Amino acid sequence: MNRQHTAWDWTQAEQHGKWIESAYLSAVQSGDQELLAKAEAVLNRIIGSQEESGYVGATAKSFRSPERPVRGMDAYELYFVFHAFITVYEETGDKQALAAAEKLADYFLQYFGPGKLEFWPSKLRAPENKQKHLDGQSEFAGHSVHYSWEGTLLCDPVTRLYELTGKKKYLDWSQWVVSNIDKWSGWDAFSRLDSVADGTLGVDKLQPYVHSHTFHMNFMGFLRLYRITGDKSLLRKVAGAWDDIHERQMYITGGVSVAEHYEHDYVKPLSGNIVETCATMSWMQLTQQLLELTGESKYADAMERLMINHVFAAQDCENGVCRYHTAPNGSKPDGYFHGPDCCTASGHRIISMLPTFIYAEKGKEFYVNQYMPSQYNGKDFAFSITGNYPESENMELVIESEKAKNKTINLRIPSWCENPKVSVNGEAVADIKPGTYLKLSRKWGKGDKINIIFPMEEKWISRSHHSKYISYRLPGGEVMYKEEPADKIPYAFVRGPIVYSLDMVWNKQLCNDDVDMEQDMRMNVTSKPTAINKPRKDMLGPVYQAKALYKGSEVDVVLTPFANIGQWFRPDGVKPQKNADAFTYAIWLYKAE
Ligand SMILES: [Zn+2]
Known part of the structure; x- marks a missing residue:
């Protein structure tokens, strides 16, 4: 194993942790011995490479020193390695996996803690941090726009280690981490979650940029601490943030995140870099934890919506790889073929976890x-x-x-x-x-x-809080949105929790595979679509035929579940180039006047 990373490369070193965990979960649940053998081989290679100090990340030894024991992406990448080791131990009883997790935790405990190194954010950028002063700065807690939360997310796996081993040092360390978020973030972002829970502050206002996936991972740590300590203020903070996201920032498909973050008000653009697969993964896990802690069915409802619509929409029909972003309205297959990056690995991780969410005893x-x-x-x-x-x-x-x-x-x-x-x-x-x-x-x-x-009503629904948006960039490149008034409201066809889309893969009759849905397509939302035979047996059904105007002429179009959007070619047609915008699709469509 040759550790050679020295830069802020976020695409390489987050595959192995997620892969090992999902391979074990899939192999154990399905009884696939061949996959299990492969997963064991990879696990043994990683554990075999663990240094005496406990370090098992991807950063070159030459880069590391007692003053700089980790690289900027280490905490985030190792979060998944921690969870992989612990899951392997839980699923198989493999004690060397647990020992490896402890050694890794001890590496962090050795260098980080009271009187030692801290998870200060990296240099705060202007202009969003105008007049901000911080007492420290570090390269240990991820990107500057994450304001230390990309380091503090380790409170989750380290608390999980406490749950398994009972070793109090892990609990103490995790509590120390959480108790410092206000100070490190520079925005009192932890305490102000109380205002989110009060309903007086949007989760997007906690700091200048709220990265969805990173916040979810921290929230799961807070919930673990609540489970151990009974500190209800932690549950209140997380449940309050969940309610706010669920109300304002969750799409009809159950997916969350706008260009990886949370936006202001109800701003949820329909196309572009929308609903990151990493955010889908951690939102689903977070929601499951809240369900287990409270027994409130609203959490299970949100999970159903996400599972039935967005989880599988992100997955390419051929090889099962998941997309980075899967917008409600967009084009394909461009986007299904990418990586390796954060989302390629998160896709199989969330799918491997789905069976664990179905029942509880x-x-x-x-x-x-x-x-x-x-x-x-x-x-x-x-x-x-x-x-x-x-x-x-x-x-x-x-x-x-x-x-x-x-x-x-x-x-x-x-x-x-x-x-x-x-x-x-x-x-x-x-x-x-x-x-x-x-x-x-x-x-x-x-x-x-x-x-x-469970009778499912079939209906067209108009989009609530719809507006138009213009995007702009923060100085570091993050895409943000400004709202503009909209003159017309789009509609979506739903059946119970299932959201449908007009997908040009199944609408060959229009002889225009990249139809401009906004300009040229108008749906007759007063006539009820009729169920027809599915074009493919393995699709989720039923499939509907609906009436529409295409460039002013009456046409019949086929509506298919959004969950099947990962079908990026026609079964009887020539496959498009993998980076082509060959077929447009849309959940949200305008009605014929
Ligand atoms: Zn991602």
Whole structure:
């Protein structure tokens, strides 16, 4: 292993941590022995390369010294290596992985801490930091626009290490990190999360640039500390930020982040560098943690929306690689082929985690958070769910345990569903409330059946808080947005939680694959689209035919789930160049007047 990084290169060294973790999760969950063997080989190579000091990052030895023990990107890159080691230990019991994580943590503890080095941000840039004074400066906490949060995110894996080992030094260190964020950031950005929770401050106002993914990773650390210490102010801060993001900055597809950050007010541009896959990953994990800590179904609803729409939209249909950004309206295949960079690795990491989000068990309580055809084999309880949800509205949950068990099955009733129906062994359950968990307590025996129907309404909806935007750049190059009034409001077609798009891959009849959706396409939103046969069997259905005006002429167009946008070529056609803007697509379309 030849460590040779000395620069701020962010594209190279964040593959291995994410890859090892997702390869182990996928291999263990699927029983894929070949993948497991590959993952073990890579893990052993990385651990074999760990220096005596514990350092296992990508920075050249010649670059490092006691005064500069890490490179600017190390904390962020090693965050994923930490989690990979710990996940491997949890999934397989491999003690050398846990030992490697501890050695790595001890490296940070040796150099960083009270009276030692600190996670000051790098040189604050003008003009956004006009008249700002900081007592320190460092190369250890990532980019200057992250204001130290790209170093403090280590509070999460180091706290996780405390949870596993019980060694108090890890808890103390993580608490020291969090208690210094106000000072290091220079913006009191940690304390002011209380104002976000009060509803008096937008999360985007915490500092001049709020990087979505970095904040999510820190928030997960705060939640871990809450779980250990019971300090409710931490939960309040994170839940408050989540509510603000969910209300103002979450797209209809469940995705978040505008050019990697959070914008002011309701500014969410429709095209461009929108919804970063890294942000999708950490937003989903953060939301799952909040769900586990609070049991509030709004979190599971947000996860469903993201999973059913944006997670798979980002994935290329052929090789499974995920895109960097996947805007609601855009073109393809350009964007699906890139990397290696942060998002190539985050894509497979989030997909490998999806199965861990579906069910939860605590004592006699059992939770169904997400619905999909699947089988659960727990310690003393087993069942299967059949029915092709979300393509179908009907599901059947059948208990498969040999021995009858007293359990409470908590079914998430989605908030978007107006008339949910549940019956147990043919008997209808009364008073089912959308947006809650329905509790079904009894002695469940083999063959007991729960029938679930979540009727999905098909409708055109107009975009709320829509406006137009002009982009500008911060001096360092980050793209930001200014709002302009819009003269017309676009519409999207939805079925329950599923968001549809007009995708030119499936609209060959228009003989113009890169239709300008804003100029030339007008949808008839008063006539109801009709369900038609799916153009491909492996797509999410149903697929619809809708009426539209194309350059003023009446046409029929096909609407397909946004989740399938990663289909970047026609099955019967010539594949476009991988960097071409060959096919346009749009969720948000203007209506015919
Ligand atoms: Zn990324």
